[in-house]
Amino acid sequence: MDSVDVLRAVVVTPTYDEEDNIASLIAAVLAEQANINGFDVHVLVSDSHSQDRTLEIVRQLADNDPHVHLLDVNQRGIGVGLREGFRYAIEQLNADVLVQMDSDFQHNPQDLPHLLAPLLAGYEVVVGSRFLAGSHNNMPFYRKVLSVGANQVIRMALGLRGVTEITTSFRAFRKEAFLRLAPDAVPWEEESFIAVPVFLVRMLAAGAKATEVPMTMHPRVRGYSKMVYSRYIRDILLFALKDRLRKT
Numbered sequence: 001m002d003s004v005d006v007l008r009a010v011v012v013t014p015t016y017d018e019e020d021n022i023a024s025l026i027a028a029v030l031a032e033q034a035n036i037n038g039f040d041v042h043v044l045v046s047d048s049h050s051q052d053r054t055l056e057i058v059r060q061l062a063d064n065d066p067h068v069h070l071l072d073v074n075q076r077g078i079g080v081g082l083r084e085g086f087r088y089a090i091e092q093l094n095a096d097v098l099v100q101m102d103s104d105f106q107h108n109p110q111d112l113p114h115l116l117a118p119l120l121a122g123y124e125v126v127v128g129s130r131f132l133a134g135s136h137n138n139m140p141f142y143r144k145v146l147s148v149g150a151n152q153v154i155r156m157a158l159g160l161r162g163v164t165e166i167t168t169s170f171r172a173f174r175k176e177a178f179l180r181l182a183p184d185a186v187p188w189e190e191e192s193f194i195a196v197p198v199f200l201v202r203m204l205a206a207g208a209k210a211t212e213v214p215m216t217m218h219p220r221v222r223g224y225s226k227m228v229y230s231r232y233i234r235d236i237l238l239f240a241l242k243d244r245l246r247k248t
Helices: 022-035 054-064 078-091 109-121 141-158 175-179 195-205 229-247
Strands: 007-015 039-047 068-072 097-100 125-129 171-174 210-214
Touching: 007 022, 007 078, 007 109, 022 039, 022 054, 022 109, 039 054, 039 078, 054 068, 068 078, 078 097, 078 175, 078 195, 097 109, 097 175, 109 125, 109 171, 109 210, 125 195, 141 229, 171 175, 195 229
Parallel strands: 007 039, 007 097, 039 068, 125 210
Antiparallel strands: 097 171, 125 171
């Protein structure tokens, strides 16, 4: 394929204290380049000023590989990490396509070729879904219950059709889908994970052509989760209620 046809895809992974995972994740993502046609794959670690060795590890990797990049956001929160990472990828790395991916191996890097491919067929947003035929959800039972419940609440409250997965953060999208949104359309500054489902909802509401692909979801094997489930559930319910009231 001629180089002018290749799109730059930047995998943005927000981190905080992920020294146990980050080097292996970066290597696994970049190894998938051999299986991905039409995209030049880069990794951007958008770090919330980790207190462990995450920043040091990524700096060393970035110094030796032009496909590895680091942004020290210096502010806690997955929403802020994603927003600043997306902006940096577009403005500084000339990204055509962005991939939103967790840093703890709950998302399988081997799913990246399937996630990116529909973007070459005219889609603007591709969502990795645990609820499609061919997907594999290896999470503990309570996490499966949480994901099913959260997805159902948001889909019913907002009247969404055609998208089964709202809450996972494994997605690929063209930069235009992000730039189309108003700066305050997503609660990026919230400390919970509420920005993850709201971001997708807002892109769909703005008219992005979307599809889903099966994905594999693994439990975290190293490090620790930063999610506070009670706050996440509360924020989802409040968002769904406010959004429904806004539309009435």
